[in-house]
Amino acid sequence: MKLMDKRKLGSGGLEVSAIGLGCMGMSFAYGAAPEKSEMISLLRQAVERGVTFFDTAEVYGPFANEELVGEALEPFRGAVAIATKFGFKLKPDGSRGWDGLDSRPEHIKAVAEGCLKRLRVEAIDLFYQHRTDPDVPIEDVAGAVGDLIREGKVKHFGLSEAGADTIRRAHAVQSVTALQSEYSLWWRYPEEDILPVLEELGIGFVPYSPLGKGFLTGSIDVNTAFDSSDNRGTLPRFQPEARKANLALVDLLTTIAETKGATVAQVALAWLMAQKPWIVPIPGTRKLSRLEENIGAADVVLSAEDLKTIEAGVAGIDVQGERYPEHMKQYLERK
Numbered sequence: 595m596k597l598m599d600k601r602k603l604g605s606g607g608l609e610v611s612a613i614g615l616g617c618m619g620m621s622f623a624y625g626a627a628p629e630k631s632e633m634i635s636l637l638r639q640a641v642e643r644g645v646t647f648f649d650t651a652e653v654y655g656p657f658a659n660e661e662l663v664g665e666a667l668e669p670f671r672g673a674v675a676i677a678t679k680f681g682f683k684l685k686p687d688g689s690r691g692w693d694g695l696d697s698r699p700e701h702i703k704a705v706a707e708g709c710l711k712r713l714r715v716e717a718i719d720l721f722y723q724h725r726t727d728p729d730v731p732i733e734d735v736a737g738a739v740g741d742l743i744r745e746g747k748v749k750h751f752g753l754s755e756a757g758a759d760t761i762r763r764a765h766a767v768q769s770v771t772a773l774q775s776e777y778s779l780w781w782r783y784p785e786e787d788i789l790p791v792l793e794e795l796g797i798g799f800v801p802y803s804p805l806g807k808g809f810l811t812g813s814i815d816v817n818t819a820f821d822s823s824d825n826r827g828t829l830p831r832f833q834p835e836a837r838k839a840n841l842a843l844v845d846l847l848t849t850i851a852e853t854k855g856a857t858v859a860q861v862a863l864a865w866l867m868a869q870k871p872w873i874v875p876i877p878g879t880r881k882l883s884r885l886e887e888n889i890g891a892a893d894v895v896l897s898a899e900d901l902k903t904i905e906a907g908v909a910g911i912d913v914q915g916e917r918y919p920e921h922m923k924q925y926l927e928r929k
Contacts, residue, residue: 597644598892601874603798606771608720608750610675612867612892614647615640615885616802616878617663622654622690625821628880630662637666639882641674643889649774649800649876650713651679651724652705653692660712668714676713677720677774677800679754680705681727695925697727699738706742718742722752722774726927732760736767743768752800757927758791770797774876777801778810779862779904780831780843780913789870804866804875805859809837811884812844812858828919836915846907856894859884863891865904 598611620633627633637648650663660678667674683696709718721742723735742748750771753764764770773792777784778801792799805811807826816838820827830836847858854861859877866875877888896904918926 596893598889600646601798602872603750603772603800603874604792604872605796606750606769606798608675608771608798610647610874611645612874613645613863613889614649614800614874614876615645616876617648617650617659618654619878620880621658621662623825624880625824627658633662633880634666636880636882636885637663638669640885641667641670643886645885645889646674647677647874647876648674649677649802651722652709653679653682653684653724656684656688656690657708657712660709664713664715671715675719676715677722677752677772678709678713678718679722679724680709681722681724695725695727695729697723697730697735699730699734699741702735702738703742706747710747717746718748720750720752720772721748722754722772723756724754725925726753726756726760732756732764733767736764736770740768754802755926758787760927761788761791761795761797765795765797770795772798772800774800774802776803776917777866777873778804778806779847779865779908780806780810780840781917785869792872793870798872798874799870801866801873801875805862805877805888806843807832809840810844810847810859810862812848815841829915829917830919831913831915831917833915839912839914842911843908843913846904846911849907850896850900850904854894854896854900856890857887859887860891860894861896861904863888864894864896865901867892868896868901 600609601612602609621627650659681697682692683694739751752772754774826832847861851861
């Protein structure tokens with residue numbers, strides 16, 4: 595079996611598989627969680643197929659996803675990179691969700707200790723601030739992670755959904771290795787202000803939801819029904835009328851996929867990877883077939899003409915629906 599090529603996340607020295615694996619959905623957000631043993635098997639099969647980059651977070655569960663990833667990947671310590679995140683204030687009763695943000699330095703350091711235990715590692719490969727905390731200067735956040743790096747508890751510092759100014763200010767205190775934010779053919783906001791800053795500073799980019807939370811796989815249409823525990827049912831972009839309009843994107847990708855002998859999802863991922871050599875998408879899945887499909891995107895080559903065709907087609911599509919409901923927008927930094 596041919597293993598995937600690797601990519602470097604900017605100039606920070608972190609080299610990972612060209613496509614990573616987002617692990618959130620294995621225990622959080624997209625309906626009832628599958629059996630833990632099944633997901634452990636899937637994670638290990640991902641490693642066997644060349645995936646070396648795995649993404650989780652304290653808040654996914656909470657804790658359950660980190661524990662899952664830690665148990666599954668313990669036999670591969672040193673051969674894979676695990677990214678996790680801090681920054682949410684968890685509910686006192688341990689239930690799902692959060693009670694706001696908390697990136698105080700003392701909280702960051704306490705979270706790191708818990709992450710190390712749950713992930714069963716001696717150092718966190720990549721430690722992201724999950725969302726920018728308006729009550730804590732980013733310089734203090736960067737300084738706290740810098741302390742953890744000097745103590746050998748963290749290897750690389752990352753940000754998630756941070757704006758250009760925040761990225762610059764953080765990087766001036768502690769080098770930022772990677773930014774993780776949503777980016778795909780149906781959410782292209784990072785192209786205007788974020789990607790130029792990352793290129794200038796030598797920071798890698800890790801797009802989450804690179805398949806539009808499953809929409810860009812072609813498996814969701816206007817008749818798809820979401821389980822009450824699947825948070826996509828609450829998202830404006832997934833309401834029936836929006837889905838109906840947004841299927842034009844899937845139709846465009848289907849046309850390209852047919853000429854490539856590829857799937858819609860593979861073209862969507864290949865398009866992302868064609869944008870910059872330091873972009874590493876992290877599609878999530880619970881199924882081996884989807885994992886293998888996503889990995890196969892690394893071998894799909896889009897020509898300059900293909901990219902022009904996609905660009906021209908997307909320009910004529912007005913994607914409908916906000917990506918998050920109003921109450922979630924407070925956690926998204928746009929400056």
